[in-house]
Amino acid sequence: MDFDLSWILLGLPLAFGLGWLASRFDLRQLRIENRQTPKAYFRGLNFLLNEQQDQAIDAFIEAVQHDPDTSELHFALGNLFRRRGEYERAVRVHEHLLSRGDLSEADRQRAQHALALDFLKAGLLDRAEDALLKLEGTPFEAQARLALLANYERSRDWPQAASIASKLDNSDSGSFSSRLAHYLCEQAAAHLTAGETAQARSLLEQAMTTAPAAPRPRIELASLLSSQGDHAAACTTLETTLQAAPAATPLVAAPLANVAIASGRVPTVLPQLKASYEQAPSLDVLEAIVALEATQGSNGHTARDWYVRHLENEPSLVAAAKWIAGEKLEHEQFHPQVQRALDHAVKPLTRYRCAACGFEAKQHFWQCPGCQTWDSYPARRVEEL
Known part of the structure; x- marks a missing residue:
């Protein structure tokens, strides 16, 4: 049978025309989709800038539906869910990203980090730990290590926190030696509660080596030694604290005075505290000096003289109240009422205040109970700040 070339001549223009129409249709559809996706995306961005998160989420969901393969839209949507507290939806978005086989390694790591943040915000600490590791x-x-550190602090898992702090300290993330010393002190406190004094002492000595300028390990070691009856060693430990951490002298003064009296080392310690007071007057140091001088046979006027001397240099209501307590007033029958009013007035001035959040407390904390910041409490009381 003869092959008719006329069919080829007729078919070629027809095939060309159909192909051209198909390409035009595809291009038109592509243009429509490209117009729709950026429009929804930019609308969502506009809502986000105007802090209209509900509308922004709706717009991003629409954009994702038009282009489900775009990872950036998923990240934006997941972050919005997390900011709104919709952690379950944020987790689903980021888990969906991680399940995709076409996701780049960089985006996979980014999604893993976002998922860990979702778990942290939701308070799912175990799942957050797995994701961060x-x-x-x-x-x-x-x-991730910083987040793990915060995670272990919240759960009070001090050995794990110490392990992460050591890794951070050995990296280029800054110095974590002071934080590590706190973790060792927390572990030592747990051993003391369990009656394991040897382990506690070992950890405190390790903390002193880790952070030589940190006052807490020395103060707590001195307390341990004093409880064991070794007042001389406790006194020596606190004396070294005056040199290693002079800013902590107000915290050291009272326990140092106690162990100095117990160990018979008042003549050695008293000049050191007086020298510290001359350099940086403090009510706590002043009280320690008064207590030490009282053991050397000084009469009652010495304490009042110290309070007057303090008032000459520092306008202190606390010192004034203590001075008046030992004075005879013209109308002495009203002295108790006046003294009670003064004592009530000075109570807020004797508190400690967190420099990070302003939380006030009667006692000094190494970690603020309010904002959980370490070493945010100055050694001085509110009146002296």
Whole structure:
């Protein structure tokens, strides 16, 4: 049978025309989709800038539906869910990203980090820990370790916190030696509660080596030694604290005075406290000096003289109240009422205040109960700040 070339000549223009129409249709559809997706995306961005999070979420969901393969839209949507407190939806978005086989390694690590933040915000600490540990060796490693550190602090898992702090201290993330010393002190406190004094002492000595300028390990070691009856060693430990951490002298003064009296080392300690007071007057140091001088046979006027001397240099209502307590007033029958009013007035002035959040407390804390910041409480009381 002869092959008719006329059919080829007729078919070629027809095939060309159909192909051209198909391409035009595809291009038109592509243009429509491209117009729709950026429009929804930019609308969501506009809502976000205007702090209209509900409308922004709706717009981003629409954009994701038009282009489900775009990872950036998923990240934006997941972060919005987390900011709104919709942690379950944020987790679903980021888990969906991690389940995609076409996701780049960089985006996979980013999604893993976002998922860990979702768990942290939701308070799912165990799942957050698992997610953060998977970020070891990634660009998010330092951030993950910091988050793990906060996680272990919240759960009071001090050995794990110490392990992470050691890794951070050995990296380029800054110095964590002071934080590590606190973790060792917390572990020592747990051993003391359990009656394991040897382990507690070992940890405190390790903390002193880790952070030589940190006052807490020395103060707590001195307390341990004093409880064991070794007042001389406790006194020596606190004396070294005056040199290693002079800013903590107001915290050291009272226990140092006690162990100095117990060990018979008042003549040695008293000049040191007086020298510290001359350099930086403090009510706590002043009280320690008064207590030590009282043991050397000084009469009652010495204490009042110290309070007057303090008032000459520092306008202190606390010192004034203490001075008046030992004075005879013209109308002595009203002295108790006046003294009671003064004591009530000075109570807020004798508190400690967190420099980070302003939380006030009667006692000094190494970690603020309010904002959980370490070393945010100055050694001086509110009146002296």
